[in-house]
Amino acid sequence: MDIIIEGIKQAFILLFTLDPEVIGITWLSLKVSGIATFISLLIGVSVGTLVALTQFPGRRIVVSLINTGMGLPPVVVGLFVTVFLWRNGPLGFLEILYTPTAIIIAQAVIATPIVMGISLAAIQQLPANLRLQILALGATRLQMVWILVKEARLPLLAAIMAGFGGVISEVGASIMVGGNIKGYTRVLTTATVMETGKGNFDIAMALGIILLLLAFFINAVLTQIQQRERPR
Amino acid sequence: MNSGKSILEVKNLQVKRGGVSVLDIPYLGVPEGKVLCLIGPNGAGKSSLLLALSCLLKSFQGEIIFRGRRVGSNHTVFDYRRNLAMVFQEPLLFDTTVFENVAAGLKIRGMRQDQITLLVEEYLERFGISHLVARSAKKLSGGEAQRTSLARAFAIRPQIIFLDEPFSFLDPPTRESLMGDLELILRETRTTGIMATHDQMEALRLSDQIAVMNEGKIVQIGSPVEVMNHPVDEFVASFVGTETILTGKIIRRNAGTFSVSVAGRDIEAVGDASPGESVILCIRPENVTVSTGSSKEITSARNVFSSVVKRIIPSGAFYKIELDCGFPLVTYVTNHAREDLSMHEGMDLTASFKATAIHVIRKKLLPSPEE
Numbered sequence: 283m284d285i286i287i288e289g290i291k292q293a294f295i296l297l298f299t300l301d302p303e304v305i306g307i308t309w310l311s312l313k314v315s316g317i318a319t320f321i322s323l324l325i326g327v328s329v330g331t332l333v334a335l336t337q338f339p340g341r342r343i344v345v346s347l348i349n350t351g352m353g354l355p356p357v358v359v360g361l362f363v364t365v366f367l368w369r370n371g372p373l374g375f376l377e378i379l380y381t382p383t384a385i386i387i388a389q390a391v392i393a394t395p396i397v398m399g400i401s402l403a404a405i406q407q408l409p410a411n412l413r414l415q416i417l418a419l420g421a422t423r424l425q426m427v428w429i430l431v432k433e434a435r436l437p438l439l440a441a442i443m444a445g446f447g448g449v450i451s452e453v454g455a456s457i458m459v460g461g462n463i464k465g466y467t468r469v470l471t472t473a474t475v476m477e478t479g480k481g482n483f484d485i486a487m488a489l490g491i492i493l494l495l496l497a498f499f500i501n502a503v504l505t506q507i508q509q510r511e512r513p514r
Numbered sequence: 515m516n517s518g519k520s521i522l523e524v525k526n527l528q529v530k531r532g533g534v535s536v537l538d539i540p541y542l543g544v545p546e547g548k549v550l551c552l553i554g555p556n557g558a559g560k561s562s563l564l565l566a567l568s569c570l571l572k573s574f575q576g577e578i579i580f581r582g583r584r585v586g587s588n589h590t591v592f593d594y595r596r597n598l599a600m601v602f603q604e605p606l607l608f609d610t611t612v613f614e615n616v617a618a619g620l621k622i623r624g625m626r627q628d629q630i631t632l633l634v635e636e637y638l639e640r641f642g643i644s645h646l647v648a649r650s651a652k653k654l655s656g657g658e659a660q661r662t663s664l665a666r667a668f669a670i671r672p673q674i675i676f677l678d679e680p681f682s683f684l685d686p687p688t689r690e691s692l693m694g695d696l697e698l699i700l701r702e703t704r705t706t707g708i709m710a711t712h713d714q715m716e717a718l719r720l721s722d723q724i725a726v727m728n729e730g731k732i733v734q735i736g737s738p739v740e741v742m743n744h745p746v747d748e749f750v751a752s753f754v755g756t757e758t759i760l761t762g763k764i765i766r767r768n769a770g771t772f773s774v775s776v777a778g779r780d781i782e783a784v785g786d787a788s789p790g791e792s793v794i795l796c797i798r799p800e801n802v803t804v805s806t807g808s809s810k811e812i813t814s815a816r817n818v819f820s821s822v823v824k825r826i827i828p829s830g831a832f833y834k835i836e837l838d839c840g841f842p843l844v845t846y847v848t849n850h851a852r853e854d855l856s857m858h859e860g861m862d863l864t865a866s867f868k869a870t871a872i873h874v875i876r877k878k879l880l881p882s883p884e885e
Contacts, residue, residue: 409606411602411604411606412606414570414600415600415602415606417570417595418570418595418598418599418676419599419618419619419622419666419670420596420598420622420623421622425622429618432608433608433609435609
C-alpha cells in the first residue's frame with residue numbers, strides 16, 4: 283500500500299515542481315500525437331467522406347477494410363513502419379527511424395482508419411435526401427460536401443477524440459519506431475513502460491497520472507464543444 | 515391544356531432501375547406560373563419524376579428543356595438547378611438556427627449578408643415563423659420545420675419549385691394552414707409549382723393542372739375538374755374516387771348555408787364562403803339518395819333535384835348510377851333497391867342530398883380563366 287501512496291505523492295511533487303524532464307516528455311507526447319491526429323483528420327475525413335458519398339465496385343470491401351483498420355494493433359503498425367524506415371527498407375533513405383517523425387508516422391497510421399471509419403459512418407447516417415436537398419439549393423459538389431461535413435460535425439468530433447485517445451495512449455509502435463531515446467523520442471507511454479520496468483514506480487505513476495489527466499482534459503474540451511448548448 | 519408558354523418541358527423521359535422501367539414520359543409541358551400536381555399511388559413514379567425534372571436523378575434518358583433551352587452538359591445542369599427549389603416530405607433542415615436554414619440557399623449563391631438578412635426576414639414573415647428566427651432547427655415542431663423548409667426554398671426566389679408530398683407528415687390542422695400559406699405565396703409570386711401528392715383534395719385545392727400517374731406513366735393530365743369528372747380509365751376513376759365533383763359560383767348566403775349556382779341549378783351547401791367566390795363541390799355517392807315519382811316526398815335534404823338515369827353500372831355488391839340533374843351526379847344503390855325501383859336507363863328519378871353532405875373546396879384565390 284505504501285508503494286502506491288508514495289507513488290502518488292512523488293507524482294504530485296514531480297507535477298507541481300514542473301520537473302523539466304517530465305514537462306519535456308509531456309510536451310513531446312502532446313506534439314507528436316497532436317500532429318498525428320491532425321494528419322489522420324486530413325486523410326481520414328476526406329477519404330471517409332469520399333467513400334461515404336460514392337458508389338464504386340468493391341466499395342463493400344473498402345468499407346470493411348477501413349473498419350478492420352480501426353482495430354489495427356499498434357505493435358503491428360510499429361513493425362511495418364520500422365521495416366519501411368529501416369536502413370535497407372524502401373524508405374530507409376529518409377533516415378527518420380528513431381526520430382519523433384517516425385512516431386508521428388506510426389501514430390498517424392494508427393489513427394487514420396479510426397477517423398476514417400467514424401467519418402464514413404457519420405456522413406452515411408445523414409438522411410439520403412439531404413444531399414439532394416443541398417444540390418437543389420444550388421450548391422456545387424464542393425459546397426455540398428462542406429455542408430455535409432458541417433452537418434456531421436458532432437460525430438466527427440467523436441472521431442477526433444477516438445483518434446487522439448488511441449494514439450496518445452499507444453505504446454507499442456512508439457517504442458519500436460521511436461526507440462524511447464531520452465530527451466528525443468521519449469513520450470509518456472514509453473517512459474512509463476521503462477520506469478515501471480526499472481522499478482521506479484513513483485515516476486511511472488507520475489507519468490501515468492499525467493497521461494490520464496491529459497486524456498481527460500482533451501476529451502473534456504472536445505466534449506464541451508460537442509455538447510455545448512446549441513442556440514435556443 | 516397548353517395554356518401559356520411552357521417553362522419546362524420533358525421529351526422521351528425514360529428511367530430504368532435494374533432493367534425495369536420506372537418512368538416513361540413521352541412528353542410533359544409545364545406552363546409558366548401554374549401549379550401542376552402529380553397524383554398517384556405510392557410507387558407511381560411521382561418522386562422520380564420530380565427528381566428527373568430537377569436533374570437530381572443519377573441516370574435518366576430524355577430531354578429536359580427549360581425556357582426553350584435544353585439542359586445538357588454538366589455546366590448547364592448546375593445553372594439550371596440554380597433556378598429551382600425543392601421541398602421534400604421531410605424538412606431536411608440543417609443543424610443550425612432557423613435563420614441560417616432559410617439563408618442557406620442565398621449563402622450558397624454568395625449573396626451579400628445585408629441582402630440575405632432582408633430576404634430571410636421577408637420569407638420568415640411570409641411563412642409566419644419570424645418569432646422562430648433564432649431557434650435551433652432541431653427544436654421545431656413538424657409544422658414549424660416544414661414552414662422553415664418552405665421559406666428556405668422560396669427565399670432563393672426560384673422560377674420553379676418542386677414539392678414532394680410536403681404535407682404528408684403533418685396533422686390535418688397544420689396541413690390546412692400551411693397549405694393556405696403555400697397557396698397564397700405560389701399565387702402572389704407566380705412561381706411555377708410542381709407538387710407530388712397522393713391526396714386528391716390537396717391537388718384540387720392547389721393545382722391548375724393535375725397529372726395522374728401510375729406505374730411510371732402519366733395516364734391523364736388536365737384541369738382538376740376535367741380529371742375528376744372525366745377520368746380516362748378505370749385506374750384514374752378508382753384513384754380519384756367516384757365522387758361527384760362540381761364547380762360553381764356562390765350566388766347568395768342564407769342562414770347558415772349558401773347557394774351555389776351549378777349549371778343553372780342552385781345547390782345549397784354549408785360552409786364559410788361569400789358570394790362571388792368560386793367553389794368546388796364534392797358529393798360522395800353514398801350521400802345521395804334516389805326515389806321514384808314526385809319529388810315532394812318528405813325529406814330533410816335541402817337539395818332535391820329531378821333527374822334522368824344515364825347509366826347503370828354494376829360494381830360489386832352495388833350498382834353505380836350516373837344521373838343527369840342538369841349537372842352530373844353519381845350514386846350507389848343496392849341490387850335490392852334497384853329491383854324495387856325497377857330502375858332502368860332513361861327513367862326519371864328524384865335525387866336528394868343534404869347541404870351538410872357536400873364537401874366544399876374554396877377556390878377564391880384562383881380566378882380560373884377557363885370557367
